[in-house]
Amino acid sequence: MDCVSNAAQETDTVLYASAAASSGAPYVEEPVAYDAILLSSFGGPEGQGDVIPFLRNVTRGRGIPDERLEEVATHYRHFGGVSPINAQNRELKAAIEAEIARRGLGLPVYWGNRNWHPMLEDTVREAYADGHRTVLALATSAYSSYSSDRQYREDFALALGPVEDGGTGLGLGDDPMTIDKIRLFFDHPGFVEPFFEGVRDAVAAWLAEGRPASEIRILFSTHSIPTGDAERSGPRDRDFGEGGAYAAQHRAVAEHIMKRLVAENPAAEGIDWTLVYQSRSGPASQPWLEPDVNDVIAELPAQGATAVAVVPLGFVSDHMEVLWDLDTEAKESAEEAGLAFVRTQSPGVHPAYVAGLVDLIEERLNGTPAAERPHVTDLGPWFDVSRPGDCENARLGFRPAAAGIAP
Template sequence: MTSGDTPQTVPFASAAASSGAPFVEEPVAYDALLLSSFGGPEGQDDVIPFLRNVTRGRGIPDERLEEVAVHYRHFGGISPINQHNRELLEALRAELQRRGVDLPVYWGNRNWEPYIEDTVAQAAADGHRTLLAIATSAYSSYSSDRQYREDFARALLTTGLGEGDDPVTIDKVRLFFDHPGFVEPFYEGVRAAVEGFLAEGTAPEAVRVLFSTHSIPMGDAAKSGPGDREWPAGGAYAAQHSAVAAHIMDRLAREVPAAGAVGWDLVYQSRSGPPSQPWLEPDVNDRIAELPAEGIRAVAITPLGFVSDHMEVMWDLDNEAMASAEEAGLAAVRTQTPGTHPAFVVGLIDLVEERLNGTPAAERPHLTELGPWYDVSRAGDCENARLGFRPAAAGLLP
């Protein structure tokens, strides 16, 4: 990608990223990595306090939060996301050791322990000043990109570590929606599911792949991605998902010719807003209900928007969507997420080494025409339609 932006100062950034150029093409001596995620409860007593954190500032009463809490209570009040992050943390450390890269990796969450503020404070106490963050989210939107950058800024502001003569800085690796390491596990899952259906005698035109991701409000979707370019309906968020899904299906048709007639849709899940507020559609369950009338007999449900099998995958897909498929009389498979797949782990450390080495943008791997995405977020990128702009690291103002 290219940008005509005039370089500007980037707050809380390393010296190399502070000019505001879209890509940092000079080596940066980072001294620690920061794995940043959403967080989740670890027991029944944690569920409501966790949901209060998630919805802070919205004035949602506990009675309404309890309606969502049932998903967590079904699994003993334990979100799988924390364990997935512990496993990813160890896998990243092992890959760094394998490559001989001496960088400690810290882990901090937005909504539950370990909190990002505490993690940044610990990294600073350990003597680290130049941090590079990896967020467990691949796409452009407020909650999946800018809010993480706001988390970093908040941590530096509330601790005071972003000020003074020797401030802590936090950069962020580029969004990795079309990086080969992220896409490979999804492709493997789709291919296995489709080949399984075909081997059972299902005609390819009777098979459909549903690429599912978290729905977001249309207002936020429209503001996802850089504000200086035109996006179709759904903004950069929908465009990125569609581009990756199209790549997967094009590759499948090349490598499994019998699958050339298999169709696909981008669908959405986990809507949480009021009925009066428009969110991205179609809902995965609504789309499943329509498929039998279109001659579809088998469906592969692919959680394209998710890094691991956390609550939205286990409840909304493994529970609700699979039940919808059964009700519709469809054979159904839910395909894998990246998790700690070796290609994904290797890919994340490849992204780290891009920044350590200052790899030129022209040499960075990407699988769609939208990439490689920016190192430094562009002005106005992923504004919150309700709250506007708040301080954020790793990007141009505002």
């Protein structure tokens, strides 16, 4: 990996980037003739026999024995060994293709996963064989963190890198493939709209029952991450406060949703909300973002709450963390606490979300100026080209990553 690693340490180097993105400017404000879209996701098992091999891929390099992996495997086995994420990505891919066709953009959509088939490296080979060289990636993660942003960029760099390092070598040589990445879309209106609708409808139903606003709680839930990684999320030259850019982005979106809720329905004034975390893993000695969603639910009756809506704000679809951690465990916690419970919708293939993703693709095709890009918080629009040091992994440090300035 020496040749890629050395390049990654040079100031202002942008690995495997299109000519327009290789300057390292935060926003690409000139048209780029992308010839394919790469939908990139986490991946998931599709049968009982896939579960442990899949979890080995997820935890590769950590030396976790199969006995410990089996503890997590029970969540998947509860659903027949099948994660819903692959089926959801097939549905999302089809919806994006339909919207691209409706707009006459003429771009094929390829799909490759980090941890299970179709694997990213195989998808890169397929796209290259089909003649595509200037690819725009869409990762199914909206926020800043190592696992939701930089790790995808590392995946792209590894896939395009030297064969001897496990890559395809297709980003090297005289006819290389490049992969850029659309900006993080946490505050794009298309992504936020489904969450707002879910909160609006849950609150309206409870208010119509005569439940006082003071008895309703909204918990915006996202995946917990190690606090060390959270502190390193986002550009290093900006202080985002506790939890880094990761927590700040979630808080900003939640604040927008609640302000809009009250503006459209004044009867919702007085409803309290909290950002909570779920799906923690790792050793107990390692600090992760808190509070846990179940701990917060348990405390709500003492605060006078009688109803709780849990909003899966950190997730783009109803995959395993939503089905198990929210629809199973959080729901059980609410039942034990005697609370009315609603888990609101995730974006999935909501028309606003799908249209928003294709808007983001067109943004890059057209080189839309940053000042004209839609966003609902003061944090956006986020960058096209990640800034130096963005989303470092506290344990691994910096590894070569595409679509951003090194390191």
